[in-house]
Amino acid sequence: MQGFFRRVAAGEKPGFPRFKPRHQFFTLCYPAMYLEVQGNTLILPTGGGGNWGPKRSPNIVARLTEDPPEHFHEVAVSRDARGNYYCSFVYDDAEQQVSERRQAHQKRKKRKPRPFRDEGIVAFDLGIKTLATGYTDQGRFYHIGGFKGYRYYNKQLDKIRSKRDKCKKKSRQYIHLSKVYKRVAEKKRCKQRDYLHKASHLIAGTLAERAVVIGDLSQRQMVLKKQEHETPKERRKRQIRNRMVYNDWGLSGFVQMLAYKCLRFGKELHIISERDTTKMCHVCQHKKDMPLWQRTYRYANCGLVMDRDENSAVNISQRFLARPGPHTDDSVRCAE
Secondary structure, eight states: OHHHHHHHHTTSOOOOOOOOOGGGOOEEEEEGGGOEEETTEEEEOOSOOSSSSSOOOOOEEEEOSSOOOSSEEEEEEEEOTTSOEEEEEEEOOHHHHHHHHHHHHHHHHHSOOOOOOTTOEEEEEEOSSSSEEEEETTSOEEEEOOOOOHHHHHHHHHHHHHHHHTSOTTSHHHHHHHHHHHHHHHHHHHHHHHHHHHHHHHIIIIIOSSEEEEEOOOGGGTSOOOOSSOOHHHHHHHHHHHHIIIIIIOHHHHHHHHHHHHHHHTOEEEEEOOTTTTTBOTTTOOBOOOOTTOOEEEETTTTEEEEHHHHHHHHHHHHHHTSOOOOOOOSSOOOO
């Protein structure tokens, strides 16, 4: 709304403010004092359960699939695109957290002990071909693939959208296809989120020993800009590329997951500049142009031949290790 009125005051084209209509937004927040829990049954008040009033709406009885936590403060009831309802409990139970930590510690004891090094770091390059390519200070490479089923789901979504566009708006078939589209899109988002959770958990919990280093890659740097005189083939290529960047890869969500999971496992997360890490040779530090279609880095001067993502991961690791450390010595001070 602020952007809308700012454009109106400036005399620009205002456009419509972005909002979610009521049929696309469903979240009800209940404080614990208004709820009643009976085993796996949760009673949600509607405010119209009495004999007075025109509606006389009865209370909602929700049956949970899991036991609710004790001493919760609030419950948020939400609904996804497939019509499933979820209850999110907000609680603070120190004893339960301690018991969960003990169980996790016992599980770690059962595993094979592996040597832990204080200086073990792993640097990752977020790329196009794979979700992340990592390099450790021991000289080992890791290739973590992302969500591979986006092509199938995009094809299904395009087919459903094409059928829906031929129908009359608000008709019975239009509403049916809209529900099918939401259901398929929600399934795609759930599978994509599952891939990102597994990849971030693997990096923060297993691969990294002390710290994780990634480049500050943003989605705006990866999209293709619209040209004035572009051919239909270039236009289609730009649409496919931008759709992959914004909808299919989920790099921003992956970085957020990696941040809180590193905090959970007690690891450090460093985000550094990755400028020219793909163009630079990690052996002789010379640069060469690397278009996106060229996946192998070849440099004739030093004879380096390796994958471009691996070369970028090595450069990120070297740049992180060569950074100036924090100043802790008080022997040198500025003159007053």
